[in-house]
Amino acid sequence: MTQRALTALALLTLATPAFAQDTLNALVWCDHTDPALIAPFEEKYNVKVNLKEFEGTAAGLAILDQSQPGDWDVMVIDSVDVHRAVEAGKLAELPADKLPTADFFPELVMADNNTVDGKTYAVTEKFGYNTTSYDKTKVDPADMEDMAALTSGKYDGKIGIYDYYLPVLGLVALGQGINTADVNADTLPKLQEPLMALRKASKQVSDVVSSQTALATGDVDIIVGGGEWLTAVLAKDNPNLDWTIPKQGGLRWSQSIGVVAGTAKPDLALEFVQYIVSPEGQAALAQSSCYWGMPANQKAGDLLSAEAKAVLRWDQQPDYLKRSQLYPIPDAATDTAMQDMWTAMLNQ
C-alpha cells in the first residue's frame, strides 16, 4: 500500500512540470481583458496572463510604488506619460530592433514619447481620437463641426461628458485656441469658465460604459470626449451614431506598452509586448470588446474586415492625424490643479 502511494506520488511529481503554467502579470486598460486578444498568447506560450485594470497613469504608478519588484511584468500606459514612468524607474529598456515600428503609421512611432536618452522604453500599440460622438438623427451634423455649438444653448441637457479630465480639458483648450502642449499653470485658469459652461449644458459626466449606454439609449445625443472608441462597439446596432473632429481639432489618444522594470520574466514580458504589436495582436486589440481603436501597426489592416476599417475610418487617418493633437502633458502641480478643477466641475 505504502509502495503504491509512493509510486503515485512520484508519478505526480514527474507529471507536474509538464502541466505547470507560467504566469505573466499585466497592468492594463480594459481593452486588454478581451479573451480574443489574450487567449491566443496564453495558448501559444502555455501561460496564464493575470490582468489588472487601472485608470490613469497616477493610479498605475501608485500600484507599482506599492508593489515589490517582480510583481508586475508589463504595463500599458498613455504614450505621453512614458517619460514619467521612466523617470520614476518603472519601465525597463526594450530592444528597439525587436519591435516592428517600421510597419507603424509614422506619427505613431512617437519616438519622442517612447524613448528617453536614445533608449526605447515603450512601444505605441493603439490610438484614436477624443472628439465629439453624436447621434446624427438627433443633432445637426454640421453643428458638430464647431465646438462652440455645444455651449450655444441648442443642445442643453443633451450632452454627456466623458469622465476623464485630460482629454476633455484638452478639448476645452482647443476650443479656446490653446494648443494642448501649452496647457500649463498659466493657461489653465482660462479653461475654468468654458469647462463650467460645458458642464452646465450637459446632462451627465460618465465613464465608458455609461457614456455608451446613454448614447445608445438616447439619454444624451452627444458625448464630448467620445470618438471611434466609444461608438465603434455600438455601430452594428446603432448605425446612427457617428463622430467627427471639429474645426478646432481633436485630441489624439495613444497608448503604449512596456516591460516593467524588475520583472522576473523579461523574455516572456517582451514576447507579450511583441505579440501585442504584431499584426494579429493589433487586429484583436483594435476590435476589443471594451473599446475599439486604430492599431499603431499598419499591417493589422490586412487582418481587419472592410466593415471594421470603415468604422475605424482607416482611409481618413492621414487627415485625422494632421488635425489632432496629443494629450496635455502637465507637470505634477498642474496635473493636481487640473484634477481639482475637474472635481469642482463634477460637484458644480
Added chain:
Amino acid sequence: MSLASQERTLARGLVAPAVLWTLAFFVVPFLAMLALSFAHMEGRKIVQGFDPGNYLRAFGDWSQLKALINSVEITLTVTVISVLLAWPLAAIIAWRVPQRFQRLALLLAVLPFWTSYVVRSYSWLLVLGKNGVINQALMGLGIVAEPLALASTRTATVIGFVHFFVMLLTLTIYANLVQLSPNYARAAQDLGAGRWATFAHVILPLTLPGVITGAFVTFVLCIGDYITPQILGGNTELTLPQLIMLQMGRSGNFPMASALSVILMAVVSLAYAGCSRWLRLDRV
C-alpha cells in the same frame, strides 16, 4: 487552578481568535489609515508626518465638503423612504399573509438580492432612461408629453438604493414583528385605545429595535456605497465614496483618500451613537 479561574482561561481562549481577527483586520488597518491621513503628497511620494492639511481641505474646500453633504442627504433620504416602504411590507407579510406562505413571501421580497448589484444598477439606468419603461409608460398614458429626466440624477440614485434597502429593512422589521404577541394590541384595545393609538403607542415603539437596526445598516451601507451613485447618478454630483475613489484611482493621493475615509467612518460612528439605544445588531 480553581474552577472559576479555569473558566476564565477557557473564555479568554475562546474569545482570542475573534479579538485577534479584529485586531489584525480592523484595528491595525484602521490605525495605519489614520496615520496615513496625516501624511501628505510631494509629487508622487507620500511624506509621513502630522499634517492636518487633508482634513482642513476636506472641510475647507467646497467641492470636497459638498461630497460629504451630498452623501449625508442621499443616505438620510434613502433611509427614511426605505423605512416607510419596508414597515408596511413587513407588516403585511407578518400579519396578513398566511403563515405557510410567509417564507415564500420573504423569498420573493429578497429575490432581487440574487442579481448582481452592478447589473441591477445598470438595469435601473435602462428603466429610468429617456426611452426607458417608465417614460414610455408615462407618455403612452398621456401623463407627460416629454420624457422626464430621471436617469443620471439624484432621484435615480435614490431609487436604486431604495430598491435594494427596502428588502433588507423588510427582513429586520419582519423579524421584530413576528415576535410581537398579539396580546399587546388586544390589551391596548381593551384599555380603550383606538387602532391608531394602538399602533402609535404600542406596536411602533415595540418594533423600534428592528426598524432602527435596519435603518442603521441601511445608513452604513448606503453612505459607503460607490457603485449606485456612480452608475445611476451620472456624476451630476459627487458622493464621499466617489471622491475617495477619485483620490485613489485617479490622483493616487492615498493620504487624502485616507482622511476622507476617516471622516466617513466618523459619520458612521455618529450615526451609531445616535441610535445605539435601540440597536439590536443580533437581528441583522
